[in-house]
Amino acid sequence: MRAFRAAVEAHDLDAVEALLADDVVFTSPVVFKPYHGRAITAAILRGVARVFEDFRYERAIGDAEGRDHALVFRARVGDREISGCDFLHLDESGRIDELTVMVRPLSGAQALQAAMAAQFERIAEEAQARSGG
Template identity: 85%
Template structure:
């Protein structure tokens, strides 16, 4: 999905959030249970931007007008190099309904898990604040 890729590459997390369906399902590479909802998914993606260094998309897979897309990326967490893939599924209105992230190698996933665990309280606060704003 070109709009998602361009927003991520521009570090425009507000634009990324606008592309998410209200009931988006985010599947993390380091947590078994998926997260549901725009507020928590956006908060997680903001944390990922704080954690990843030297992030870049290398390749996109999928038809431009299709509902399924894969964006292959590389990044670094601390001294660990990571290869990964964002798998996106769009709903009928073109918003991201599902976002699944996969990473490798195991040492990179472990570094990512540790770094994201340090972000957990901030993610929860941001998601709660965003949820409160959307209820107004």
């Protein structure tokens, strides 16, 4: 999805959030249970933007007119290189209703998990503020 990729690459997290459906389901590469809702998903993506360094998309896979897309990326967390993929599904209105992220290698996923755990309190606060709570 071009709009999502462009917003991520521009570090425009408000634009990323605007592309999310209210009932989006985010599946993390390092947490077992998925997260539900725009506020928590947007807060997680803001946390990811804080911990990923040298993030870049390398290619897009999928039908430009279809509802399923995959964006292959590379990044660094601390001294660990990560490669991964964002899998996006769009609802009937063109908003992202499913976002699944996968990363490798295991050492990179572990570095990501540790970095995101350190962001957890801030993520929870941002999600609460965005949901009006």
